[in-house]
Amino acid sequence: METGGAETPAFGQTEINWDKLDKTKFYVVGAGLFTGITVALYPVSVLKTRLQVATKDVAERTAFSAARSILKADGIPGLYRGFGTVITGLIPARIIFLTALETTKVAAFQVVEPLKISEPSKAAIANGIAGMIGSTCAQAVFVPVDVVSQKLMVQGYSGYATYSGGVDVVRKVVKSDGIRGLYRGFGLSVVTYSPSSAVWWASYGSSQRLFLSLLGYGSDCQESPSLGEIVGIQAAGGVVAGATASCITTPLDTIKTRLQVQVTGQDKRENTRQVIKKLMAEEGWKGLYRGLGPRFFSMSAWGTSMILGYEYLKRLCVKE
Template sequence: MSFGAVDMEEESGAAAAAAAAEEIRRLPAEVNWEMLDKSRFFVLGAALFSGVSAALYPAVVVKTHLQVAPPPQAATATATAAAILRRDGLRGFYRGFGASLAGTVPARALYMAALEATKSSVGSAAVRLGVSEPTASAVASAAAGVSAAVAAQVVWTPVDVMSQRLMVQTAASCRYRGGADAFRKILLADGVRGLYRGFGLSILTYAPSNAVWWSTYAVAQRCLWRAVGHERSESCTSLMAVQGASAAVAGAASALVTMPLDTVKTRLQVMEADAAARPTLASTVRGLLKEGGWAACYRGLGPRWGSMSLSAATMVTTYEFLKRLSAKEGSLG
C-alpha cells in the first residue's frame, strides 16, 4: 500500500471522527443522574406521572376486560368500552385506580432511580472501554431498561394483581370493596405468593421489552435529530416533538412484540385461586389457546397498542421535561 493511500485512510478516519463529534455536539444536551436535584426529581415526578396515569387509565381498563373475557363475551374495544359505560358509567373506567395510583409513586421512583443510575454508570464504563458514543448510548439504555423493569416490578406486581381484579369486577359481581380489601382477601386466600402471581412472567415481559424500548428510543432520537438537523439550542417544542415521535415508535413495537406474554400474565393474575387446581402458567396458556388459538393472545392489541404508543410519547416527554425541571442550577450550561 502506498503512502498516499495510507494518508487518504488516515484523513478518512479523521473526517469520520470529526463528523461523529459534530453529530454529538448537535444533539440536545443529555441530563444525567449526577446533574439532577434528587428531591425535586422525585416530588415533581410523582405529581406529573400521577396525572399521566389518570389520563391513560381507561384504555388499560378496556384492554384488561378484553384479555380476560371468555369467548362468548369477547368483543371489540369500542363495544367493550360502550358496555362498561352503559353498565357502570364513567366510574367503571376508573375501577382500581386508587390501588394503582398508590403503587405508581413508589414504583415510578424505583424505576426512575434504577434507570438513571444504570444508564449513567454503564454508559460511562462503555465509553472508558473504547466503545463509540452512539453504541455506548444504546447499550446503556438497554441495560438501564432491564434494571428499571426489574426494580419497578417488586412494587408493581402486587399493585397490578389488585388493580386488575378491581378493574374487571362489576357492581353486580363486586367482591372487593377497594384496594385495601383486595389486598387483605388475596393475602388470606393465597398468601404473599398470591400478590406476586405472575411476577416471573412480568419480568420476562417487561425486562426485554424495556431493553428494546430504551435502546430503540435512543437510536430513533439520534436518527430523527440527524434528519431534521437541529442544533443543541433548539426550542423545547422541537425537542418534545422528536422525543415524542421516537417514543411512540418504540412503544408501538414493544406492544406488538410483548402482547401474548401480557395477555397470559393478565389472565394469570386475574383468575381466582382454586384450592383444587391453582392456575399455572401452562394451564393458563392451554386455556387461552383452546378458547381462540393464537388470535386469543392478541385480544386487546388495539387498546394496548394505542395506550402504549400514547403512554410512551406522553411519559417520555414528561420524563425528559421533568429531568430538565430537576436539573441543578448551572448543570445545563
C-alpha cells in the same frame, strides 16, 4: 446522553445528566406529573385488561364494545376501577424505577462509549440495559399493585369476584394464598415488563439518535437542535418505542393478566402452560394478542406523554 460530558455538543444538548438534577424536586414534582398522566390514560388499561380476560362466548370483542359495556353498567367510574390502588403503589414503584434507570444508564454509557459502533447502537444498548434493570427493581412494588388493581378492574365481570376495595382484595388474597398470592405472576411479570422496558428504552434511545442524524445533527455537527426540534424528536421516539414494545410483548402480557385475575381460593387454577393452551384452542395465535389495540395505543400514548413529561421534568429540576 449520560456520559459525564463525553457526548458531542449536538447529542449532549438533548440530555440532562443524573448528577445535575435536584433529586428532591425531581421526585416531588415527578410524582404529581406522572399522576396526571396516569389519570388521563388509565381507562385504556382497564379496557385492555377486560379484553384480555374475555371468554370465547363474550360479546365484547373490541375496545369500543368493552367501553360501551362499562359505561352502560358503571358510568365513568367504571373506567377507573382500581385507580386508587394503582396510584398509591405506582409512586414508590416509579421512584425506584427512575432512580435505577438513570444510575444504571450512566454506568452503561461508560461501558459502551469505547466501542466502535454508531451512536444509535450505543444508545440502544445503554438504554436497553438501564430499562431492564430499572423495571426488574420496580417489580417488587409493582406486581402486588398489578394483582390488586386487575382484580378490581374485572370484578363482577364474566364470573369474577366482587370486592369492596383494594384493602378487601389484599385481605382475601393473603387469607387464601398468603403473601405469595400478591406476587402471583411475578416471574412472568419480570419476563414481560423487563424485556418490554428494555425494548422500549432501547427503541427510544436509538430512534432519538437516528432522528437527530436525519435532521443533520450527527456526531460531527457542532450545532445544537432547537427546543422545538428536541421535543418533536422525543415525541416521535416515544411513539416508535411504544409501538415496538407493544407488538413484541403483548402475548406475555395477556398470559400474565389471565394468571393474575383468577378467582381467589379457586381449587384448580390454571398454570402458564394451561392458559396458553386454552387461548390457542379458543382463537389460535391471535388469542395471545387480545387487547393489542388498547395496549398499542396505551404504550404509544403513555410513552409519548411520559417521555415528554419526563424530559420536561428533568429540565425543570436542573440544579442552579
